[in-house]
Amino acid sequence: MPDWIDAAEAARRLGIKPATLYAYVSRGVLTRRHDENGRRSLFDAADIDRLARRGRPRHPQPELVIESAITALGVDRPHYRGVDALRLAESTPFEAVAAWLWTATPPVPRTPPDSASDAASGEAAPWVGEPAAVGAAIHTQRSLPPDLLPLDRLQVITTVLGAADSLRFHLDPDSVIATAKRLIAGLVDALPKLCPPTGPTIPHRLWAALSPAPPTQEHLDTLRTAMVLLADHELAASTLAARVAASARADPYAVVQTGLGVLGGPLHGGASHAAERLLADLPAPGAAPRVIAERVRRGERIPGFGHSVYKNGDARGTHLLDQVLAAHPQDAPRLTALVAEVRRRRLPAPNIDFALAALTVTAGLAPGSGEAIFAVSRAAGWLAHAMEEYAHGTLLRLRASYVGPPPH
Secondary structure, X not given: OXXXXXHHHHHHHHOOOHHHHHHHHXXXXXXXXXXXXXXXXXXXXXXXXXXXXXXXXXXXXXXXOOOXXXXXXXXOOEEEOOXXXXXXXXXXXXXXXXXXXXXXXXXXXXXXXXXXXXXXXXXXXXXXXXXXXXXXXXXXXXXXXXXXXXXXXXXXXXXXXXXXXXXXXXXXXXXXXXXXXXXXXXXXXXXXXXXXXXXXXXXXXXXXXXXXXXXXXXXXXXXXXXXXXHOOOOOOHHHHXXXXXXXXXXXXXXXXXXHHHHHOOOOOOOXXXXXXXXXXXXXXHHHHHHHHHHHHHOOOOOOOEOXXXXXXXXXXXXXXXXXXXXXXXXXXXXXXXXXXXXXXXOOOOEOHHHHXXXXXXXXXXXXXXXXXXHHHHHHHHHHHHHHHHHHHOOOOOOOOOOOOOOOO
């Protein structure tokens, strides 16, 4: 007959707290039964002693694995449906890359770059938002504070666009793609314009919302590059949240709204805004040691440096930063001095968020433009992942490893 002991004695023999004991039960490490009154948990003393001799179980961090055919992460870069994102960024229109993510339609490089003939970007016509919905979103913007960051405006715009779109609940692939084009077009067209758009593509129209000066060809090409590199990144935090929303059959606008809510966190897309402030504190190359030293002394993260996936460097950030420096050689000494100081201290390498901040600062874009570029670009990826979830038709449900007070 087993020798049964209560929870207090079992926890004492194992040298753990009662809450940890019940966590072992929830994870299947231990089994228990109740006494005749159903009030006390009892444990087999032999099981407890065996576990005590073996040591506490090493339980790996739970990992959610989702099958996806959209993006694979390489050593230092993503691959969209098997194609190197950096190669796509060299010459492929953003709209064509979005279509590649959504439908696996091979993207076609633009020739010549950003010309009028490229207006459709591989599509039959430029993406257009629903006029009434865009008008309502523009009208709503007028009541917001004038200094509101673009990412905050995009959240408001998404809500208004969704409320005005009666087709948003059609979740078949063709309908979702049509909604995706209206949605992304509406996001850029409803933002207050700082200068007239100089072309019909999404990068042309987004630039007009972020800069008071018309873009040069180098500006447009750099923005297009950034948008292609940011279009997707496997199961980043915002994408995971978007997939969970889509698995519950949330409509595309709700999916994008979910992604936007997560993206603004300082450990995700919000890092580019923090990196903008870092660069604002750097008036000249010689100030780099002081600027970095002050943050290290305060125990702060250096925004725009390091990556949780690319431990040896983010090739997206290097690629985009090189393009920014080529377009703005007058700013190169300041930016390279900061990167060199970070390297001298053996801190992590710059990532895509730093490159976005460099683009924002050197091109004279509005504060928070990096977040807006990130958000509009990543909406394409969120919607690609949403389409996979709509096709799966099952609810994503994570489980918790309970470590709270014992149930009673």
